[in-house]
Amino acid sequence: EDVPTDMRAYLAAIEVSGLTADWWLDQETLAWESGDGRIHLMARDPLKPSLQEIASRAFAGDNAVLFLISIAFVPMFLFASMYSQISLGFDPSNAGLYIGIFFAGFVIAAQWGGRMLDKGGARMPVVIGCAIAAVGFYLWAESMPDVASGADWDQWWRIMIAGAGTGFVLGPVTTDALNRAPHTSYGEVTGITQTMRNVGASVGLAVLGTVLISENRSDLETRFEDLGATKAQADAVVDSLSQSGGGEGSGALQQHAGEKAEQFLQAVQEGFAQSTQTVFYGMAIAMILAGIVAVATIPRGRAPTAAILE
Template sequence: MVVAVAMVFVDQAIVSIAAPNIIGELGLSSSGMQQVVNAYLLALAAFFALGGRLADVLGHRRMVVTGTLVFVVSSVLCGSVPTGGFAESWLVVFRATQGLGAALIFPAALAVVVSAFPLNQRGRALALLFVLAGALTILGPLLGGWLTPWTWRAVFWINVPVAVLAVVLTYAARVPNDVRPERIDAPGAVLVAVGLALSVLGLQQGSAWGWGSAATWACVGGGLAVLAVFCRYELRTREPLIKLRVFRDRAFTADTLVIFFSMLAFVPVMFFASVYAQISLSMSPLQAGLYLLYVFGGYGLAAQWGGRILDKYGARPALRLGTALGCAGFALWAARLTDLSPLDQWPYACLAGAGIGFVLSPASTDAVNRAIDASYGEVTGITQTVRNYAAAVGMAVFGAVLIHVMTDRVTRTLTARAMPQGRAREVARKIAETITGNPDDLLPRGAGETATVMRGAIHAVRADFAAANQWVFFGMAVSMGVAFLCSLLHPGTQVREEAGEAVGAGRERGPLG
């Protein structure tokens, strides 16, 4: 299960490293590349609840193997994308099917691990799963930096041997395939997928369509309305996709809120930090991968401590400590971004990673321990849907912030060099939209006035990108601060061993004590 989950984790990080090369070869814009990244995250969020339900109904082993096959075939197709105008659509489609495969793998794999350990060992067990998967995730940026100079397509093809190993180990470990002959809520699955997709699409396209555009708010409002319909439908159907009564448990609700606001920062930071390192710090893809190790180093150490705290004292202390550390780490890191010195940033990057490490495993494990009728796949589906929806929203919102601030700052930089306001705004917008490529490649060729001004301003543009990222990282600090406030809602109660098999009955009476 570690190998299967690591494949999903690695793919989130490795593509961020290759982003500038993908953009350069395929001619994508920054918003186009964010669509490629978001297609994966959005499919994860949209289909996680269905993946968790399918794991319970059809069997955990079957879903791990099926998801792995979907994932690896999609990876091969992503790496085989043709150049030309069809490239962006090709990548978006098959990144989405990759996300579907991951949505089948993840809840089933976590359910296998949860069911294999007694209640008082699950914190350390899942922490170990996340740490080992995270340790292998560290290879993502390093592999990305090593493979990208050869060909960025290899960052997708590398999933093939990992997938083969995951399938072989799944059968060798004789993972059980217990099934629950229940109906699959197809209408609910459609409603939640449409609602999540529409709302994130509106946020993602806000910069391109305009924040005053009817299309932007039709998508956001329509998506939220569909999600409201989904909740109403789930409360009335006999065999729902998600048993929403689990949210009656105050601790479960607190866990879910902490996961949401923490994940607004965790997955996006891998993308934005990687691109910042390559643009503002002029790092190579391999060096950018090493730069991300600061975050993963702190994360790996804290995740193990967080699991031990959960098993001994419950989730509340770990959640409060992690969210507070994460808020401080992101704020201090943001303050150092414009110094353009990696050596001054690493303690704060580690602190931000440690904050996430203290949060992720305890919040996820505590939520799963509160599963209704021991339906671990279903509850894992809920928490991971929230996690990946938050990641997609974070990518969309922070991407919009980056483009807006970057456009304003570059416009001022160019007008200060006597470029006309209208032309400066046009050039600044182009740079902001394509900044995840090499800015040197964006310079107008020739000896015209615009080309001359741009060549003289390139170092200032790199500094402008660092300043724009400051807003993004301060936003991540704010999201961790909100997560801290949500952690205060946790009552501090622990699930007892004897409650593990009959949690559903306790849920009808109220929160577990």
């Protein structure tokens, strides 16, 4: 039996106002929220039409995959740029070219992923892409401590693998999520998918950035102490690197290192490379988790034709 619209509006108003009160996590309130959600789902013309899509296992899986791949995809720009300038000694122009290699693989694979989506649905390109990206990020991470070969651009094929895997995933999983929504709900669904990507990127920057700074500080303190520097001097260099993105690191190094500046510079390059390696291992793990989620939640075949809600 349908529920009157005015009654649903009344329930929704109480629901929203409850979020601003300190009692909204009480058992009674949670029961009210649950009942309100059931009423909206049962209605013929619900006030929240996106609830049906949010409750869909495939739609939730698409968004979980978007969240996980964004942990790696967006932070990669920052950390790869810092690595190329600090550890490899690239100028900003070459740092841009270094990241551009990633998109060479991305663009090519994105076309293949789109064709696979049109033929058989999102599951295959998403799973394949996550696997390829995980391998690519892992191989990229493995090569990072070898600063000399990195400066000679020997990492290019590893970077292209990571980019190709990401290109396989991003387009198909986003399109699949949109295809599972009614045509009149594209705005809502697009907002949900963009939110998941932004939240994933924010989580990735926060978590991986914390790991990078912590690992780099610990590693440089050990390396600097071996060269006769104090912990305070090591901390000063680490702070300059993290705050300036590498632009002022050499100046701080000259100030605190003195005659051993070249040895200290090498220590900074190798230490930052080791720390970045840990971060990129984390990106590979995020891609593995995305692949597992895709296998568990995204069904085989193409998404059903979306309904047109009046």
